[in-house]
Amino acid sequence: MSTIQKGHLLWYIPDGYIPEISQGELLSHESICVLNTYQEDAELKITIYFEDREPIEEMNYLVPGKRTKHIRTSALEKNGQVIPVGVPYAIEVESSIPVIVQYSRLDSTQSELALMSTMGHPVNS
Template identity: 65%
Template sequence: MPVNKTGETHWVIPDGFIPPNSTGVQESHESICVLNCNAEQAYLKINIFFEDRPPIENIEVDIEGKRTKHIRTSLLEKDGEKIPENVPYAIEVQSNEPVIVQYSRLDSTQPELALMSTIAYPV
């Protein structure tokens, strides 16, 4: 009997934005939260798309089996290129194994900070 794996292999997050300023103690940030419920290690390729410039493609991230990983978007880098602050972007996550992808944003640009989290769109 085949074993069903948890998750999908292709996810999209259409709204990303790293604010240039933060207030208070906590820094504004965004994270791609990935859960690998399966036994096999997952190899991710992350693509970042912009409105007015070429994408940053094939950023590689590995996640061991039966683990979770929180990937700060401000730390993603490919060949020295990073996501700039104050620029809208979108995210595509592709994986060789099914995973679950959630997107979280902590906005501390005002004293009354906001936390938003949502499941990414599985393709």
Template identity: 60%
Template sequence: MTGEKKGETHWIIPDGFIPPESSGTQTSHESICVLNLQEKTANVNVSAYFEDREPLKDIHVQVHRERTSHIRTVSLEKDGQKIPEGVPYAIEVESDVPVVVQYSRLDSTQPELALMSTMAYPLNI
């Protein structure tokens, strides 16, 4: 459908937590899935906010036109700093074009692993 808005430019994920341990063959992890339905590349900035330390801001990621990118939060890095494991945090995702953002966590700290996925909260609807 032409003229239809496909996504938002500002998203929030208030509950982030990279599990510090894994059991079995599955590694505990989190991912931000960014879907770009636009006809141009999305320049995305990811920021992480913590309870007890300064934020890690403006980690740049590109998502090419009409593509998706599954970004493991453990891989996000800025000036040698990463989001630490075992520390609660929140995520802000900002894009120069509308995108759709989903968040997933695989917790394999126990043999009965848990998978959680949810849509991020769009701020400019």
């Protein structure tokens, strides 16, 4: 059994943007993809930062042990606050246990689809 720590407690994704329009059947969207390789549930606190407004702080989300979750950023909400479309933002993911974080964007604003995926930036804690 490996004793290597899998994942990190703190992750950053600096480039978030939900397009205002979509074309075709698929809706443009973004997801925070979280992998929890431990038995224990991961309690996430997600904070969204903006260029010109106060952040939406500590939106809570649970990723059960030995599971993965794809969290649509358009579905995140705290006290009626949501991420507006057409506004750049950045994401902070803080977890109660080490997790792996990836970010994916489906852009259907053009006649052809574009899919982008990148790892979040982990911060050693």
